[in-house]
Amino acid sequence: MTAALPKAASPDLFDRVKEAVDLHDLAERLGLERKGAKGNYRSPLHPDKNPSLSIFQRDGSWGWKDHSGDARGSCIDLVLYVRPEIGSAAGAARLLAEWYGIAVPAAAATGTGEPVKKSVPQFIADRALLDPEPVIAYLAGRGIAEEVSRAAIRSRALGWSHWLSNKVPPGTPGHGGPGAVFVVRSIADRTIVAVDLRYADPALNGNVKTQCQGIKEGHAWTSDLNRLAKAHTVYVVESPVNALSVECCPLPAGTAVLALRGTGNAEKLDIAFLKGKRIIIALDHADPINERTRKRPGLEAAWKLLDRLTAADIAAMLVDMQDWEDGEDINDVLKAQGVDDLWTRLRKLDGWLIPGMPGGGEPGSLDGRRRVFLPEHDFKVYWRFRTREDFTQYVVDFKDDDGRRHETLGDVCSFRVASLSRLRVQGHIATINGSTDTQAETVFGISAQTPRHGPTLVRRVVTDQTLYSLELHRSIFGAIFNPQQYQRMINVLERTADIGARDAVNFIGLAWRGGELAALEGRDCYFQEPAKQCLYHNMVFPRGTADAAREVIDAYQATFKQNAALIALVWALGAHLKCVIGFYPHFQMQANKGAGKSLLTEAMQTTLGFQMLSGQMLKTDHRRRASVSYTSHPVGWDELSKQSKVVLSEADALLQSTYRFEFTRVGAALTPYLMCAPVLLAGEEVDVTSLQSKICTTTLTVEKQGPKLPRDLPQFPVWQWLQFIEKSEPERIRTMHAQRIEDCKEQSRADPKDATASRMIENYAAILTTWDLVCEFAGIEVGQGGFVGDLVGEMNGHLSETDGRRLPWVWIMEILLSEIESHQFNHPYCWDEIKDDDGNNHIALMLRPAHVMDHLSNALHLRNKFDALPVKTARVFKSQLEGSGVVVREDVERTIRGRRTPHLTALSVQRMERLGLYATPNLERR
Template sequence: MASIEQLKLRINLHELAERLGLKRAPGGDKALYHSPKHEDKSPSLSILQDHPKHGTCWKDHSSGEGGSCVDLVIYVRGGTVGEAMRWLHEAFGIAFDKPEAKEQERKGKLDYIADRCLAGRERAREYLKGREICDAALDAAIATRSLGFNDWTSQQLSSGNVGYGGPAAAFIVRTQETGQIVAIDMRYLDPAANGGVKTQTQGAKDGHGWTADWRKLKRAHRVVVVESAVNALSVDTCGIPGTASFAMRGIGNVQHIDFSFLQDKQVVICFDNDEPIEEGKPRAGHRPGPEAAWALHERLTAMNISAMLVDQAHWSADLADGSTEHQPINDVNDYLRLRGAQKLARALETLEHWLIAGLAGDDKVKGKKRVFLPSHDFAQYWKFRVRPDFTSYVSKMNKNEETEVETPVINDLAGFRIASLSRVSVASATSTMTGDPDQSPTVYFAVSVQTPRHGAKLIRKVMLDDQLHNVDQWGKFGPIWSPAPFKRMVNILERTAHLGARHAANFVGLAWRDGQLIVNEGPDCYFTEADKQCPYHNLTFPSGPSTDARKVVNAYQETFRQNAATIPLIWSLGGHLKALLGFWPHMTVQADKGAGKSTLIKRLERTLAFTMFSGQSLQTEFRLLTSISHTSHPVGWEELSARRQDVIDKAVGLLQENYQYTVTRRGTDMTEYLLSAPVMLAGEDVPVRSLLGKLVRTTLTGKKGPMMPDDLPRFPLRQWLEFLASLNRLEVLAKYRDLRDYCLSRSRASGSDDGAMRMAGNYAAVLLAWGYLSEFAGMDRDEGGFPKDLLTEMNTHIAETSADREPWVWIMETALSEIDASNFKHPYTFDDVDGEPCLLVRTSHVMDHIAHSSSLREKWNGLPVKSDRVFKKQIQSAGVIVGEKEQERTIHNRRVNYLSAISLDRIKNFGLAVAIRNDK
């Protein structure tokens, strides 16, 4: 499709005005046009040629509106920018490009029906005005091309048969983001002609609702949710400031629509006031409308969206025969027709004041109750009254002795409203990470509260069983003026713990719940101490089109040569495969000063909503632990080498544990921490010798390229995780095994080097993530040479760390340094054994010296090997001991036996050396 600038160049505005049917005043080429919005005696719309600021444009001087050709189409015809551009293409014969043609072909049927409906939209006005809907509401719906009229009839069927059709108001359902038409709902003026069917839908029914104007709904701070589009227009007729309407298009949509667009809005639910189903019929005693409202209330509350129900207890009308009986008013439009817009507006602002939404405090409501309350609870229940963010209670009833009328005395109870108290079963760590059946779930209670300071957003807190009746816990939400009645109220609310009860997983990322892979975000978790237990406890993953993934990858491939920046990007994205693989390696980013490390990390933070913790925030073991808990989304530790040695040792110990996952508990409450996050270690010298078998790395020095563009989109992480959740675990594991064999076959390590084989397995995991990302983003697997560069980095890493991977090398390095410094007090000597110069020393003496030297205490604490037996076995396996038997020598006039002959030539291959003293 041509851009707006291209259309402005190709389309003459005078010709466009003529095609749009604008009336022009006499006067030749310089004459003005009459406004299409109102009757004007003198023309007020002018077309300006070569405007110094805007070029060729138009302006309606009566309203102040103006703009380009696209704006003029919207001004006259209504609709969205995309629809206006599409109309211009068709009206002026400008060809669409191929992708647009495919899009037109895919949704052509609905577009064709919608165009027919929009052509007769004024006939819909006649019908809806008969239902007391005002012109302003109809004008708004027509301007956004959401309302039309359809008079199609079947040529094969006769009148009176289902599917015949006939005159019908048409409600055009569009998506919020793009305005694309997804369905058209018909409401027939004469249902009998259509076989008694009142409504019919073309397109998708589930998952989409209708509103007259998505932009108005986005700006609104209150949204009234109703069942049908006619009811939504009835709400719009009231003209309530700051209020928009949304139609569910049937109560079955309660479980299908994504209500995230209602975040931070006060929702008012006003479904049909249905009578109980008659005895003898299925579901006798149930009321479909109110029960659907209860279900919607539960869904919205679980999403931390404040929702209240309209009080329909007094929605009744006098019968036409003049009897004293009353019949219920069924829906919003019925109320509008009987009582008028002003009274409907007041009715929509009259919200239920009962403590439990949908449960009246009297016995006047018919049908099935939402919750059963025992008589002793029900006798107290009616005393508690709520407003959206406030709670009161009736302390006593004053009786007028003359009239005998009782008046309640209402006292303040709490400065907030308890929206729900629900029981939550949280899966165990093992079940969350492996998908195994859960044998030990933990039960918590999730409390959602609305407070004045947070507006319409509910605040959620997770409480333990023994915290529910602790007023101090509730006092954290706001003031409580009468603790005793408040405790009685909480006791009643315990009866509702099953409402909204749910299973959950306390994990941010890709996790298992009830044996199924799910995408779990921060708000989906139920932590007792969220800010301590998970660094991403309030994270919502960035979302966007999957086409953005390729843009991001290409930008990272260009900014550093040899895919040096792409490796940490793929490692970060692949961390969520831990739920499928059972492990994920950590990463080190090595770079000299000025190599671009800090810039790259900041871009990763922006691209992936990734958190890099400063060294200052990692000074204690507890802070280290809280930074890696309950998530597979990676975190970063900056300049770990600059911390104290004891902090480094604790950090390395934690990293050993969360290569897979480990559960630990801290504090007097035994709060659970699931150590699982992959960690990126950045710095010039990352002290991770004992972690080499659990790391991958990238080196940035000397590879810097051009800067990434500032307008680079964020990676569509939500869509990526949903893609991973659709994978089959067995297929993923099989593919990983094949890639591990592939990496081993191209590794420079020998088959006997277990540490190098493990490193190759780590790089195979990153290569697996690259393969799935290529499939997700529609890229070639060899794009940018990533596999080749990753294998090069792997082999360089293996070669440079061949000595560092063995703990015996670290021990010998320390011992030889002590010998050079003349600090080694145990007997040793230099001599030839089997023709090779050797150092003869007892391995037990080496371990004793390191263990008992105060200057070497930190090194001893950091050693993974502390046993003489294991140390000796490692140096034997490394082949640096000469001879099969232990040696015996006289040293300083003492006969010393059980000496190991360590070849000085062989240890040079491991980067070890010692100064030979002649007196030895």
């Protein structure tokens, strides 16, 4: 497992890191378990009875090997082995440079050897991590155990600042002073994005107790990112001190703590990395009531975070803090009551039907905890419902005995309804072009936690008619033991429909939401029939960094010469521009046997997370329709040419419509479908004659083959790519496309008057526009690898190959000439010599266009071909003939089969041959 050196990385940095890093120290920081003081380490990827990972020095160089497999290499390889989510050797090298204080050289593209200037947070963190010992005593004064602080220090998440300003006088904000430093790293690439400072003597800093340097919004703090990545349970708290306080408790294995760093991040944090984890929210729910809003800020933030997690299908519960003192936070409990009492409190989870809203007392006396108004008749039964994480019960009976309350609980259902929300689903027209929505649909989303799905919520979209359908709820969520009380519970939850009410857009990829571009995943959509309506209904796009994007581009550029593979990759990325420019071409990938088509398509599936459908999946109209519905993410159709003529004809019609957009409703339930996904057509022979103006091409040959794509190649950061486009001005993208159209026209070998060729040029210009944006996103030069020239060459090759075959009249004439050769065309026609207006002799085929179309429409053996033709009238066929230049003379009269036949059209055989139409004239039939 030797790391490949990416072009965007500096060789000097790799050498510096390998020389400076002690692998035993690195193993400790990575959390590897060692057997004994000098033994081997346990493999991080699988359980092993005997530790199998050894670290050694050979000729002064450090190395390691996992003897349970073939993995081995340097410190960079070890980081990627333990933390594969980093994705690239360059990213691992920079992480090690940050951990060990190694100066990072400038990128090779800059041509300078000077170190890259560190950001303010990185500079503060480096200084704070040099001498972190004082922070242990400071945090001990807050009740935090020494081993917890030392673990955070080892993970490079905790340090101590000694900085004092020599410009700002003591006692003034900005003077600084000794204090704890909490190093905040990006969850995506683990780079330092901020530091939070907590001053030991706030008076010295003008009574400012805390300060943030760097990015506040969108980033959380944890003491160990590796522990967080592997955790199945995550406590979410408000501050780093509270997070360390929770870590003092005897947490079960697989538990981590995350600090939001303020209530504002409840709405800003990217929560995708919490997918599949059990979340317990322990913000400062006991905050004093805000006199203006009459709410508790910590509890209100907890509600917002809970709603976001629920919308993302992540199960979450609140810690019950109803009995905590006003203003009491987690660290206060640790200091005053000790670890045991804190751990007891943290394990007591909120069990009310509406999270965070107690059912005791009068409706008007919920002291900042009332989340929704319940009328008296609902409030009187609300308190009876009690929820566990994945189960719901009901208080059947109760009695008070000497001040103690005894309740008898009965089972309601085998799951917990996490939310019932009203959804306003945007209409398809507003989704694809950003216009004002005039056809929104109101439905309801029910999310429930079930034992079989663990911390992942089960979601179902229902209508007014099916909201109380017990059979529907049983079939989706689980058993309902008490139907009467279950329906009463749903009736109470109807009051909460406003809590999680939101405007939704059913689309995967990039679409318009409320008139603005938005990047959307499966968690953002509310399909009534998810598996039927969209192939990517549960899509979570690959994530990563710009470094990973550059590494992928370099690898695809190398694996096939003339950018044959990279053209396909860029086409797939550009598919998400469809809602911006209004169209996007399909893509034809042709290859001979052994050219590597299968390997490339498999690699693209991994790199981009798109699906390649087999021939079996393409046999029914429903499957084809569902595969291209409600998404701009491309889909692949493999070996389409092997299908029957009926399937090919229907597939052709679908591809014609999905060049832009087509909306339809199917079945008795009128299930909606928005068909728009660009399609990758792969195979040895892809017959797409009628689609020539709506596809782009690449051809794979053995001669073009280069080195195979590495198995450890990271995924392309599609999600970050979508967010990049989302933030771009749509008009700027359209302007870029218009400029690329002009560039392609200048280098095109097609006739400027050829309308079909102009459309093909627009298609290739769309891919070039994507390349411009990809280069901007990844930070590379547009001229890298000669991509632009190779794509223009592919375009000109496509134009020349299809010259004369891009219009339907050519396809009709091909069929007609075949029918004449096989003596199956029985209408009057003849061959004869005729002079044109310039006096030149031509051998001509004389016939009536109306007879041609009549033959094609009535011959049983031509039925499938006729149905697939876009032209079906003699008027349009004749008009295209006249515009093609093959007509020598019109309104000719000849004697055919002994009868005078007037109004014939004479078609030049010589001119047809120039367009690839070959005939065998029989001059005996004059």
